[in-house]
Amino acid sequence: MADLAIASPSEAAAESAAQLRRGRMLSVGARCALPVAILLGIGFLAPLVAIFGYAFATPRSFDVFASFTLANFATLFDTSNTVWLSFFWSCGLALLTVAILAVVAYPIAYGLNLVFGRWSALISVLFVFPLFVSENVRLYGWVLFFIKSGVLDGTLKWLGLPGGPEVLYTPGITLFGMVYTYLPFMLFPMTLGLALVPRDLVDAARDLGAGRLFIWREIELPLAMPGILIGMLLTFVLAIGATAEAKILGGQSIIVISHDIEIAFTYSQNWPLGSALAVVVTFFIGALTLFALSKLDLDRMLGRR
Amino acid sequence: MLQTIPADPQSAELPPPKPILQLVGIRKSFGTFTAVEGIDLDVREGEFLTIVGPSGSGKTTLLRMLAGMDTPSEGNITLHGQLINDVPPNKRPTCLVFQSLALFPHKSVGENIAFPLKVKGVDAAARKARALELMRVVRLPESYFDKNVMKCSGGERQRVALARALAYDPEVLFFDEPLSAIDYKLKKTLEKELKDLHRETGKTFIYITHSLEEAMVMSDRIGVMRAGRIVQIGTPEEIYGAPVDRFVCEFVGEVNTLKVQRRPDGTWEGVDVPGTFTLAPPRDGAVLDEAFVVVRPEFMRILGPGESADNRLEGVVYNEYSLGSRIQYQVRVGAKVMLVELSRGRALPASADRRVTLGWDAADAFTLES
Numbered sequence: 001m002a003d004l005a006i007a008s009p010s011e012a013a014a015e016s017a018a019q020l021r022r023g024r025m026l027s028v029g030a031r032c033a034l035p036v037a038i039l040l041g042i043g044f045l046a047p048l049v050a051i052f053g054y055a056f057a058t059p060r061s062f063d064v065f066a067s068f069t070l071a072n073f074a075t076l077f078d079t080s081n082t083v084w085l086s087f088f089w090s091c092g093l094a095l096l097t098v099a100i101l102a103v104v105a106y107p108i109a110y111g112l113n114l115v116f117g118r119w120s121a122l123i124s125v126l127f128v129f130p131l132f133v134s135e136n137v138r139l140y141g142w143v144l145f146f147i148k149s150g151v152l153d154g155t156l157k158w159l160g161l162p163g164g165p166e167v168l169y170t171p172g173i174t175l176f177g178m179v180y181t182y183l184p185f186m187l188f189p190m191t192l193g194l195a196l197v198p199r200d201l202v203d204a205a206r207d208l209g210a211g212r213l214f215i216w217r218e219i220e221l222p223l224a225m226p227g228i229l230i231g232m233l234l235t236f237v238l239a240i241g242a243t244a245e246a247k248i249l250g251g252q253s254i255i256v257i258s259h260d261i262e263i264a265f266t267y268s269q270n271w272p273l274g275s276a277l278a279v280v281v282t283f284f285i286g287a288l289t290l291f292a293l294s295k296l297d298l299d300r301m302l303g304r305r
Numbered sequence: 306m307l308q309t310i311p312a313d314p315q316s317a318e319l320p321p322p323k324p325i326l327q328l329v330g331i332r333k334s335f336g337t338f339t340a341v342e343g344i345d346l347d348v349r350e351g352e353f354l355t356i357v358g359p360s361g362s363g364k365t366t367l368l369r370m371l372a373g374m375d376t377p378s379e380g381n382i383t384l385h386g387q388l389i390n391d392v393p394p395n396k397r398p399t400c401l402v403f404q405s406l407a408l409f410p411h412k413s414v415g416e417n418i419a420f421p422l423k424v425k426g427v428d429a430a431a432r433k434a435r436a437l438e439l440m441r442v443v444r445l446p447e448s449y450f451d452k453n454v455m456k457c458s459g460g461e462r463q464r465v466a467l468a469r470a471l472a473y474d475p476e477v478l479f480f481d482e483p484l485s486a487i488d489y490k491l492k493k494t495l496e497k498e499l500k501d502l503h504r505e506t507g508k509t510f511i512y513i514t515h516s517l518e519e520a521m522v523m524s525d526r527i528g529v530m531r532a533g534r535i536v537q538i539g540t541p542e543e544i545y546g547a548p549v550d551r552f553v554c555e556f557v558g559e560v561n562t563l564k565v566q567r568r569p570d571g572t573w574e575g576v577d578v579p580g581t582f583t584l585a586p587p588r589d590g591a592v593l594d595e596a597f598v599v600v601r602p603e604f605m606r607i608l609g610p611g612e613s614a615d616n617r618l619e620g621v622v623y624n625e626y627s628l629g630s631r632i633q634y635q636v637r638v639g640a641k642v643m644l645v646e647l648s649r650g651r652a653l654p655a656s657a658d659r660r661v662t663l664g665w666d667a668a669d670a671f672t673l674e675s
Contacts, residue, residue, distance in 0.1 A: 203374055204407035207394040208421040208473050218423075222411050 027245075054275035062271065072276035083260050083277060089246075090257040092169075094239035097178040098232050101186040104179065105231065109190040124191075127184050139177055139248040143168065169251030177245035182238055186231040193227015194220075229296050237285055257281055325509050326352040326371065326477060331380035335368050335375065340366040342533040344380070348477070348511060353503050355520035357510040357556070358530030364513045365404075365481060371511065372401040382442035384477075400475035404482045406466040414440075414465050415450035421473035439468040442505075444498070462492045467499075468529050471506070480512040484519060491642045496522045503511060510652070517557055521545070529553050551673050554599050561605060563598040573598075578639045583615040587672040597673045602633060602644040607653065607661045609637045614664025618643065622659045 026034075050064065058067045059075065076083060108127075113118045130138055137265030145151045146168045153164035167173045197220050205215045221228075243258040251260075263282070306336045323364045324347035330533040333341040345566040346412075349353055369375040373394035380570075382389050390396060390439065393588045400421075408417050416423075418439055427435070437447055443464040449457070454465055463483060470478055480499075484492050503510050514520055521541045528538040537549045548554040564576040565584070573582045573596070587593055608614060620638035627633075632652050633647040638656065643663060647653075 030560060198405070198406040198407070200403050201409060203394070204401070204403055205409075205420070205669070207372060207399075207401050208469065209395045209424040210420075211395060211424075218420075219409060264640050 009164070014291055042159060051275045051278050054272050055279045057272040059272050060270050064271075072272045073275040073280070075273060076276055076280060082255070083257065086255045086257045086260045087281075088256045089171075090240050090242075093178060093246075093256065094236050094242075096175055097239040098236045099183060099185075100175070100189075101177050101182060101235055102228065102232060105190050106181060106228075109194050110189055112187075112191045113194045115122075115218045124188075127187055135181060135244055136248065138181075139244055142173075142177060142249060146173065168249065169253050171250060171254050174250035174254060177249040178239050178242055181242070182235045183243060185238055186235045189222070189227045189231035189234060191227070193224040193231070196227060197223040226296070229292070233289060233292050233296075237289060239287060241281075323350060326511075327381075327383045327386075328371075329381045329383075331365075331367070331370065331377045331382065333370060333375060334378050340533055341377075343490060344383070344533075344535055346518055346528065346535060346538070349507060349526075351507050351509055352525045353500070353510045353523055353525050354528065354559070355524040356530055356535070357513060357514055357517050357520045358529045359515055359556070362530040362583055363533040364515075364530050368479050368481055368511070368513050371399050371477075372399055374401075397509060398476040399479060400470040400473045400477075401479040401481060402466050402470050402483045404485060406462050406483060408462055408465055408469075410455050413450065413453060414445070414454050414457065414461075416657065417454050417465050418468045418472050420469060435472065436468070440469050441463075442471065442502070459487050460495060463487065463495055467502070475508070475512060479508040480510065481637045482514050485514070486518075492519075493522075499523060503543065513638065517544075521641065531558060542571055547588065548599075548671060548673075551597055551599065554671060559602055559644055561600045561602065563600075563641075564595070565598055566595045567593070578618060580616075580618065583667045584672045585667045585670055587674070591674065593672075593674060599671045599673055600669065601666050602646040603631075604665055605645040606664050607634070607647065608664040612664070615667045616639045616665050616670075618663040620661060622653070622661055625653075636661060 009225070053064045055072055056068050056070070057063045057065075057072075059071050061067070111261050112124060113169055116123055143150070146164065147153070148168075149157075150164075157163045167176075201219055201223070202215055205219045206230065208216065241258050243256055243262060246252065246254055246256045246259060255263075257277070258281075261274050264270045264277060306547050308396060326346075326348035328344050328346040328348075331344040331346075332339065341669065344367060347654045356367065366375060370377050373389070373392055373396075376390055384397070386480060389497075409420065412420070415433065417438045418436040419427075422432045422435055433450070437450065440447060440449065444635075445461065445464050449461070454462065457465060457592045466483065470496065484495055486496065496519060499510075501521075512520070512523065513648065517527075521544075524541060526538060527541055527544045529544060530536070531552050537544060537553050539547075544553065545557055548557060554560055555562075563578065563582070565573040566576055566581055566594070568574050574580070575582060576595075584596065584598060587596065606612075607613060618638045620636040620643060622634050622636050624635040625632055626635075631646050633646055634647070636643045636645055646662060
């Protein structure tokens with residue numbers, strides 16, 4: 001209201017009343033949240049705008065916002081470009097990760113809800129615990145475990161056995177790393193989803209003659225679906241952007257799409273190309289997510305409508 | 306009493322129906338807490354039996370054991386003479402209508418009703434036909450077949466749950482307070498419908514409720530539960546007219562209780578209000594030194610000049626409530642408050658003296674052990 005000082009007293013009074021009215025339109029909560037909202041808005045939007053700008057800049061230049069060309073996109077959509085291979089690796093690995101996680105996490109989620117009882121809290125913490133350690137450090141830990149003469153190989157040899165399998169630096173170990181890293185992100189939404197299945201519905205189905213498999217197929221799975229689908233979506237989005245697993249465990253035996261972006265920004269110093277790639281990938285994942293969310297009618301699934 | 310086997314003109318001459326379910330020495334404890342302690346019960350084939358008791362009396366635990374969702378810690382449950390203690394619910398010819406109704410929210414009305422048929426592997430066309438038939442039985446319009454079950458009103462959901470249970474074609478139907486969350490008027494309608502349905506299907510119904518009013522309307526027999534035991538079982542008339550103890554008596558409705566003690570000469574003297582009282586002989590001819598006289602408010606009268614009664618009390622009316630067709634007066638007698646219910650036609654005129662004489666006949670009161 002500092003600018004009020006330059007206005008005449010009557011104008012100032014009218015204007016301050018108007019401001020008061022405008023001020024009242026925003027609730028107290030909204031006004032309190034305003035500084036954080038502005039900070040987040042800038043912090044979140046600024047890099048996106050920069051990337052978007054770079055995507056249309058002259059290749060191998062830093063003429064952001066000063067030039068406009070679609071050359072970067074032309075390079076990307078060139079069929080001879082290897083980014084497509086990276087893209088398929090990323091998608092394929094992400095899909096496999098989601099599929100494996102769904103199978104691995106379901107029994108754990110079921111156990112956390114219905115079997116482990118008072119141990120559930122402790123077991124949940126054990127699954128969260130690794131998240132406190134940097135992902136890279138954990139992945140290097142796995143390297144030490146699997147490397148030749150490492151923990152596994154060394155122990156087996158010490159026991160007089162023929163040593164561990166040479167799994168390091170393969171696409172397979174990359175997949176393993178991704179499943180390992182993203183387990184909590186599948187497990188917790190799924191646990192929540194399973195917790196949403198009212199037990200008396202299961203009791204009722206059983207009372208009406210249904211066996212375990214029938215109940216699982218007809219009652220438990222459909223009712224837990226919102227949680228399961230959110231877990232799947234979350235892990236898919238995270239896994240498609242994963243890069244550390246392929247670099248550290250996979251030893252670059254395969255290149256994933258986010259690694260390509262990183263290379264463009266670092267080694268090749270081609271920020272416009274990297275930005276264009278980032279824009280394409282972001283739009284792809286964004287579209288996929290929105291599509292999935294539009295299909296995923298939580299209210300209907302939970303029978304609220 | 307109502308006959309339990311429908312549409313059988315000779316049933317009056319038949320011996321009482323044989324028990325379909327028999328409970329012998331049923332106990333259930335959870336850790337150190339005993340929910341049900343020692344229940345012996347014969348459920349007759351085709352009867353409408355209601356177990357009534359306050360919350361925490363163990364009635365739901367009892368029902369869960371009958372339905373197979375809990376196993377008794379001790380005792381035997383037999384169905385048609387076969388031990389079923391460990392038979393899981395999906396292998397029992399019984400079905401429970403849950404308090405929550407437990408309708409499947411992701412399925413339509415029709416799919417809910419047809420669920421037990423789908424379990425049995427009945428094909429889709431036959432399922433639909435049977436579901437529509439059952440919808441007629443429970444008075445649901447056919448157009449509801451594809452309706453989302455969560456969009457149905459409380460009463461409609463009730464009917465869906467009932468139809469679904471009937472689709473299972475159980476020999477015994479259990480009800481766990483399904484009418485507790487329903488408004489009064491609809492509840493009255495549904496009670497009558499349930500009673501009709503019982504007569505039409507001829508199945509055995511076991512109903513659990515905390516409302517004796519509900520039990521009175523529907524049941525052939527009522528069992529009153531308290532602290533894990535059945536304290537009395539009998540027809541509604543027996544429960545109302547000859548309660549075995551103060552608990553049952555008070556459970557049936559509001560009552561006036563007076564503590565009395567025997568004088569050496571054999572007459573009864575009031576403990577909390579002075580006076581000499583004439584008592585009906587206690588149940589089973591027990592000899593008591595102290596007793597409770599229990600008078601229902603509807604048997605308590607306000608005596609006009611020249612009217613007489615076996616027992617009299619002087620008091621002051623200090624409050625009155627309208628119960629619709631009846632009026633309840635609260636009358637202070639010494640330190641005690643006595644309740645009197647009069648029909649509207651016999652209400653005290655507004656100008657009447659608030660000092661009244663209460664009276665009741667010995668035959669209208671119960672004498673119970675203190």
